[in-house]
Amino acid sequence: MAAKAKNPVWAFLASVRLALLLIGLLASTSIIGTVVQQNKEPEHYVQAWGKTGAAVIDAFHFDDMYNSVWFLLLLGAFSLNLTVCSIDRLPGVVRLVRKDNLEISPEQLLKMKMQRTVPVGGSVAAAAEKAAAYLTGKGWKTARRDKEGGQILLFAQKGGWTRYGVYVVHISILIILLGAVIGSPTVAKKILKNEQFAFKGGVLLPETRATSRIFSYDDESEIPLGFTVRCDFFDIHFYDNGMPKDYLSGLTVLEDGKEVLTTTIEVNKPLIYKGVTFYQSSYNDMHRPIIHLTNTATGKKMVFPVNPQEYDKTQSWQEADGSQGMLRIQSAESIPSPSGAGSTTKMQIWLMDAQGPPSMFSIFYNQPVIVERPGAKYELRIGPHYATGLQVAKDPGVWWVYGGSALMLLGLWVAFFMSHRKIWICVREEKGGATAVFIGQVNKNSLGFENTFAALAEGFSGNRR
Known part of the structure; x- marks a missing residue:
């Protein structure tokens, strides 16, 4: 059955090209906001950029760029693109996380690169029990399924939720952008009609x-x-x-x-x-x-x-104990400065x-x-x-920005430094005895997982009796 064609508008809004275009526009226009000093007097821009430059700055609101309508529209377009991209791709990630990993055939598993074979001996059923108990003892929650030819397949995984790390980053970006919009004086004045809000x-x-x-x-x-x-x-x-x-x-x-x-x-x-x-x-x-x-x-x-005109007026103050103090300039005269430069009083x-x-x-x-x-x-x-x-x-949006930034750090840590790790053990009979084949798979940081995988296989090999 042919896959259902995507709505072209949805496909456009979900495209990576649009995301890259909007990121480029936001980055390039933000450079303008750093080159052109913000919120200065009109005379400053005339002196710094000339009359023509000052007119351009005023026309495009480069003097308060981050609160301008066009910049807020850019942020809105990027937020829409990011939201549609996330919605478009999230179902596939959910399916991947919830996938029944025991449906795969042992033949397919044995084609994977990361594997170790451990002779166990005895019956296949007993070897499978030992392997399942071993993984469980190491903190790997294990599922089991019988396969054709008397084979038994075990599966355990950790960190499936880490695949959502990138979406935590997406949400954090949206929260930060929401905070920027909430704290915008333009939004407060032109949309909320309340200039005291921000x-x-x-x-x-x-x-x-x-x-x-x-x-x-x-x-x-x-x-x-x-x-x-x-x-x-x-x-x-x-x-x-x-x-x-x-x-x-x-x-x-x-x-x-x-x-x-x-x-x-x-x-x-x-x-x-x-x-x-x-x-x-x-x-x-x-x-x-x-x-x-x-x-x-x-x-x-x-x-x-x-x-x-009244320099000799008496000034008074009150001390903490309630007593009164007074002082007065009795007289003032201009004399040559002690440094010899000009005069002083x-x-x-x-x-x-x-x-x-x-x-x-x-x-x-x-x-x-x-x-x-x-x-x-x-x-x-x-x-x-x-x-x-x-x-x-x-700026009532500042705490949204702080919260979004903290969430982004968490999302980036999960997305870049944590991984989805999978282990299968295919138990079958070979040469009159049971053999356990360890197969591993990881979506990132394969070198680190290879060490963990090797330690698990070697540990089972040393404790199989």
């Missing part, structure tokens, strides 16, 4: 300021966070050549006006709150001074923005807390001083006022 954006937040909204990278629209985040301080360190060495931000999360979380973030150490991740990405000089005061004993940091500071008389001292701009008080010690610095640049993302 988003990528940013905000420039000056020290001491707070915000409950960010701005989308896609169209610069405002996205409410559902809570408030405040920048308590920004700290930056420079190399001797003036290049930034490290910078970090102290952030506080507020809900209903109450502080619920305070932490310090830096590059590669983000803040995660309610599924929203805040990354330290940049900074900006506000071109005005700010006072940084740190209680060295408690580690408490306080910052006070300075209005250049010298300020007279008045500071007092709950203990002792006020402290009066001088401080230079952006040069910290230690202030010793009867009950405390402070580090004081007056330097540039910065705004921290935060990249903000909400």
Whole structure:
């Protein structure tokens, strides 16, 4: 009976050629996503690629490529191809795993390359019992069937389920792609009609300021966070050549006006709150001074923005014990820099807390001083006022990606490092005595299985009496 012809559409969707084409397109377009920096200001692309290049990048959404409609369609096409391929080929694998391996004739088995003959002696039935007990004792669940000519065939296998390893990999890829789609701002905005479900954006937040909204990278629209985040301080360190060495931000999360979380973030150490991740990405000089005061004993940091028009305004703070502290810039004058390069600002500071008389001292701009008080010690610095640049993302699909990645590792281990091993023992009479012929078959890692197979045959040979 002729095999039923496949539907041409199904055959096309299940073809390996289509899979290779889609993988090639995804790989080549992903290169574009690494060459073209993502989610930058339009001016960046004009400077880097010129007006024509910037227009092409904008037209094809190469500036946010992984969230573009056409890239998501490519992922969808690849997912469809992978699903159809799996459905098309899975029944054959199921049949192979469930196959009745005792239906094969002994003559066919004896044509296989991997075999060992072990003389047993005695009757065929007794030799078969010994062989079956031996395999069972070695952890091989054994089945038996009588064959023509008085022969008895035994069969045992391990690792039949490993043939599904490749389909575990397929499922893991689909889970990862699903996670990518779930976490796409394009899907959240255009399909789910809920831009708060998944988003990528940013905000420039000056020290001491707070915000409950960010701005989308896609169209610069405002996205409410559902809570408030405040920048308590920004700290930056420079190399001797003036290049930034490290910078970090102290952030506080507020809900209903109450502080619920305070932490310090830096590059590669983000803040995660309610599924929203805040990354330290940049900074900006506000071109005005700010006072940084740190209680060295408690580690408490306080910052006070300075209005250049009212620089002598008294600033106050409260210590943990409830006592009040105050400081004020009494005067400020521009003087030549100690290094001889340009000028700097010298300020007279008045500071007092709950203990002792006020402290009066001088401080230079952006040069910290230690202030010793009867009950405390402070580090004081007056330097540039910065705004921290935060990249903000909400990706509900990230755990799907993590789970899919873990499943992929498992599937790859099964697919590449585990195998389906089969052993037959054909027991028959030869030259007046029973002989057991061991036959082995494996779908991969034949060298390793040959060692196991030889050890089984030799073990039975040594224990046959």
